[in-house]
Amino acid sequence: MLHELLLALLGYTGDLIIDRRDNLSAVTPISDECTFKLAPDISFIDPSDRELIERIITLGFYYRELERFSAKSRNLNWIRSENASLLENKEKPSVYRRALANGIVEILSVYTSSILHIEQLLLAETMPILATVTQGLNKFFTLLPPLYELILEIERGDIRGGQLLNLLHKKCHCGVPELQTCIQRLLWHGHQVMYNQLSSWMVYGILEDRHGEFFISRQEDRTVENSTAHIEISERLAHLSTTEASLTDWHMGFHISLDMLPEYIPIRVAESILFAGKAVRVLRNPSPSFLSRDDVYPQVPKSFPKIHGLAGRFNFQRESIINTGMGGEDLLPQSEADKIENMLIDLKESSEFHKRSFECAADSIQAIAASHLWQLVVVRADLNGHLRALKDYFLLAKGDFFQCFLEESRQLMRLPPRQSTAEADLMVPFQLASLKTIGEEDKYFSKVSLRMPSFGITVKSSHLDLPKATSAAADAISGASLSEMSVDGWDGIALAYSVDWPLHLFFTQEVLSKYLKVFQYLLRLKRTQMELEKLWASVMHQYHGIFAKSKKKDQDKSPMTHQRDQRFRSMWRVREHMAFLIRNLQFYIQVDVIESQWNILQSHIQDSHDFTELVGFHQEYLSALISQTFLDIGSVSRILDGIMKLCLQFCWNIENQDNLSNTSELDHIAEEFNKKSNSLYTILRSSRLAGSQRTPFLRRFLLRLNLNSFFESTAKGVMNVVRPRPTLPGLNQQ
Secondary structure, three states: OHHHHHHHHOOOOOOOOOEOOOOOOOOOOOOOOOOOOEHHHHHHHHHHHHHHHHHHHHHHHHHHHHHHHHHHOOHHHHHHHOOOOOOOOOOOHHHHHHHHHHHHHHHHHHHHHHHHHHHHHHHHOOOOOOOHHHHHHHHHOOOOOHEEEEEEHHHOOOOOOOHHHHHHHHHHOOOOOHHHHHHHHHHHHHHHHEEEEOOOOOOOHOOOOOOOOEEEEHHHHHHOOOOOHHHHHHHHHHHHHHHHHHHHHHHHHHOOOHOOOOOOHHHHHHHHHHHHHHHHHHHHOOOOHHHOOOOOOOOOOOOOOHHHHHHHHOOOOOHHHHOOOOOHHHHHOHHHHHHHHHHHHHHHHHOOOOHHHHHHHHHHHHHHHHHHHHHHHHHHOHHHHHHHHHHHHHHOOOOOHHHHHHOOOOOOHHHHOOOOOOHHHHHHHHHHHHHHHHHOOOOOHEEEEOOOOOOOOOEEEOOOOOOOOHHHHHHHOOOOOOHOOOOHHHHHHHHEOOOOOOOOHHOOHHHHHHHHHHHHHHHHHHHHHHHHHHHHHHHHHHHHHHHHHHHHHHHOOOHHHHHHHHHHHHHHHHHHHHHHHHHHHHHHHHHHHHHHHHHHHHHHHHOOOOOOHHHHHHHHHHHHHHHHOOOHHHHHHHHHHHHHHHHHHHHHHHOOOOOOOOHHHHHHHHHHHHHHHHHHHHHOOOOHHOOOOOOOOOOHHHHHOOOHHHHHHOOOOOOOOOOOHHHHHHHHHO
């Protein structure tokens, strides 16, 4: 009887101990109650012994279920059947469950050793007693039931991956030392899988997660249901170029799966791990075009005076690049990869999970990856040169080029753009301006292209021979009426910038869209300022011609001549007010905002050697440009757009009139300009803007606007710019 009891403790029932469930198979689910019991027809056992045996044989049931779970989790038959009949494999494999099963097998091996020891004791005794069995199995009454409850919860909830680690971590917090030791051992086995995945991800940039259990996963995995889809994704990515695949991987390829992220790993640490792996992928998979360029290591810009001090730290001397050639190993030296791997090995070999050590290791690895990514993007890819190019062309720092472009396209822009030829029409003035102002040493101009997004054709910038310009545009303008002209059509002029690997990591579409937003605003402003200047030349030429004719005819001024002069002076004051506001706004944006923020960004670039820091500094730079130019304040930007449109309408109205005989429309434009300019001044001088740190140089702009208290005195709508006022001569001297 005792031997049959020992067999039952190892999961083998018979005549004395029976199992209420028959015909068990590998797919039979785990029972939620004990099915082992003493045969009811056994009458020679006392009730007290029967109760004790019923209690002991529960351990056999727990052992059998734990062993069945382990065998199923460790079964690797799915590997052979994966390609043949993948859809028939209903049970989804799990490497984390397999690791847990390995830990359970370790515990069960201790249990089976205890059974063998009890058997030896029973054979050595002259009078075997049941108490010997009970004494040898006492400690397992505290271990096997919780383990059985654990696997039951795992099976019912289909728990796997990071969720399984999270469950084990919670189970570790108990007051039974023996049970706590067992659960910690199971957690250690689970962490071995996680550390292997971390090593693959953070050392080689490879996501080894066939079953979607890691807390970092591919973006496409959200809709992937089986491995066949994984194969299709791999084939699709294989057709992409290295640059396109790298861009997709960096921005959309991977994400943190919160479902699989254990609660004891903070989201900040998970983001560091995600960044480190993506950075290693970039460093280990450089673009062939980047490697084959003769200028892969451009001359160090002058804006890096401290580069020699950093060279020893990051090991990017020019000579080493030339002698060894540049590949993935050079971008991430093997010594650095070994350092990362050793950090993870130290964590892996620890018997317990230490949250502090894990976070420190993740931060250190993230810092290593960020520093080498900084070296690649900032030094080897000449980030600062591209930033300066964006400043030159998107922020209009090359004022001579855009002045020439606007002058060459001035007659063209007096007509609405034509859908079929808008971009082709822009090509001639754009290329003429480049030939006149852009030197051959400017290697970044070739990356700039002019676009009209609503029409979809791109005008690429290049130094090419141009056909002679025709006068078709001028002839068309001369036959056009004022009502057909529109200032809104050309507001869509946009610039595009060709970004090469690896700068696409820095200049994302979101970043370039912010640059474009500022560019369109500044181009409208410069166009308005140029039209006001051209109006001055046109009006003065017209006025002097009329004055010379009237002087030949009659030396004395007639009443009609005097009235004409009054109209000229009135309109001249309005033009001066417009030019005064536009000039000061331009000066504020270009000097107080763009130049000051550019200097701040340059100081950050010199001091920082971390890619993530640099991205943050650049985002702050763009945010400051947008906020300090009021592009994010709808009321102010609408007023400024209205003012610029009024200025253009004012200029075109005067140029299309011979002697200012009809001033009603001009009076209306002047009145609207007064209202909008005063509204603008009132909003800008409010405490919400002028008194905040959001626009630190706004007070200077207001001071220049209100130097003689003109705007302040007319803020309540008392100004009448059409009629002469005694305070206006002071303004004309500005």
